[in-house]
Amino acid sequence: MSDVLCARIAVLADTSLQRHVLQQALTGSGYQVVLNNDPARLEPADLDSTEADLWLVDLAQTEDSPLVDALLERDTTRVLFGEGRAPERHSEFYPRWERSLFSKLKRLVGDPSRAVGPRLDVLQGEGQRPERLTLPPLLADTALLAGEPAGQVWLLAASLGGPEAVKAFLDALPGGLPVGFIYAQHIEASFESALSQAVGRHSQWQVRQVSAGEPVRCGEVVIAPIAEELGFHSDGTTRLNGRCWPEPYSPSIDQMMLNLAQQFGERCGVIAFSGMGSDGSAAAAYVLRQGGRVWTQRADSCACSSMPDNLREGGYSSYSGDPRELAQALVNHLVNQVGTPTTSFNRDNS
Template identity: 25%
Template sequence: MRVLIVDDSPVLRMLLTSVLEGAGFEVREADGGEQALRVLQSYRPDIVTMDVHMPGMDGYEATARILEKYALPVVVLTASANAYAAATAMHALEAGALAVLEKPQGPWAANFEERIEELLSTLRSMAQVKIVRRPRAPRPTTASLPPGRPESSAQPLLVAIAASAGGPAALKELLSRLAPQQPWPLLLAQHIAAGFVASFRDWLASICPLAVAIAENGQLLRPGVLYLAPDDSQLGVGRELRVHLQRRNGELHCPSADHLFNSVAQRLGSQAIGVQLSGMGRDGAEGLAEMYRRGALTIVQEPASAVIDAMPQAAIGLQAARQVLPPEGIAALLNSIALRGTSRSTVPKGE
């Protein structure tokens, strides 16, 4: 497997090159975004690792430029302790990077082996993902509603959203178009590396009109608030529309889309909306199918609009989707249901 390392630190490049070559990878290096673009003119790697805080072209701009010209998976490496770098990493995910990981510090660090194993595993899996070029042309700000059944007959009390790799790009398109007065709480299960949830919350708050919060076990879910799972916690719904968190117990995905959707299906039945966005694998397909069986409105991102279409395709393959829409269409549908006031009289008004 061929890897292009983009980082302005020669020490970090040397460390990563040694580790990756020791694992059997072919490695090229670039000391910044500009050099990376020059290298890519004659060398085509299977995957790119991208630093975020670099002189000149930062990791966000370099990622966007690479995905404009080449269909290459990009994994962001950053130091979680650096607030600026973590924020830039969120923007790189928005541009289409597939994952963000904490940089390995060196063999002396207590968690070095864990970080390296996480890096190698991520590179091997993400290198297999088929990526589409992402031209940065402006997209329409409005979308017409689709034909057919727009919603279930019951009044929605909650919106559950799931996403994985490529999800932040879809989330930006969807959430930035939502009307600020959503008459229901929204719960989001987004696969993201531990330690980045706070930065992810701040980024979401900067792109959408909703309040964004990291969920706390037992708290009452309030309309117009987007809730995220804390690190190492599965996010679900308990009695009286309260947060129900469970500690991770060996599951492959945490937070898990299937866990969220199944919890919502069991607790709310037809009085919920489920949304499956971009991602690799099948997480969420079974849970969304359960929501469908219980009468909920289930919406799947149109595969052609997803950075990675595996999760949407898996849900469609299980016939779990009542609607298949691009992110801006999902936003238009949610806004339409909200404006019709179908849930205003039944949603709890807060604590």
């Protein structure tokens, strides 16, 4: 991520556990932690030597802290008091705690996903056409009308590093598959229109903006809008819900997963690609209960592995691979759905 866009956060917390949790949460969501210490171990002079865009203060002790008092006396210093003791990382309460914290950080120092949009120029300048996987005969022989409503709808979810990963996935994926996609990408709204061209330029898939009232069709990738929540009518056609996505993410991958699984149940799946934070972790259990699947991009192939890592650590992901391996796994899965199994893939043991 560009240093210009990466907000610098200084953390003052008086318990080692809280400092550890804040360090993981902040760096995993794209912020740069320039200091992380107990205020009792610092002197006022340390404030002068620390270049931070914001000081995050999270104290368990109720006694006054001279260092924090000195910090608050500075007119030019942004100070945010934290959300209190963090819940267990994989508890049901952690995502709510994290969302509340990052909603405040986003308003005060900006959204780290601002780094995603400028990188689209690199994708649009690529001239290489990667080798595409072969469409298996069983699927090639299946009558499939181009543009018919997709029997299965999968969500492609991503943040930092997402466009590169999703493009590699779509480049590898052959056309003619009985599936359509929703693509939820954390990105600034000003880059939304450029996203479809950047990720779809070499693939056999039509990447387009959403058209309310239309279904997700076979061979299509529909981009979840930034400004308005995307849902579905009872017949499976798309619906703009007339409200913003729940904070702090736009689009909210958690909310998109809930809406998708509620409508499509076992006919849906989620692939979480490279990204920051833990968006998607709160809704993953619901997707599985509805009969859907959750897959993740393997960490060593991610620009930022925090989002897929959180799903793996929570026990939600049943398969991990690089973008091309994920494309092959989806082809195998769709062949199995038709009836004749192909080479199986290993379940996630990462």
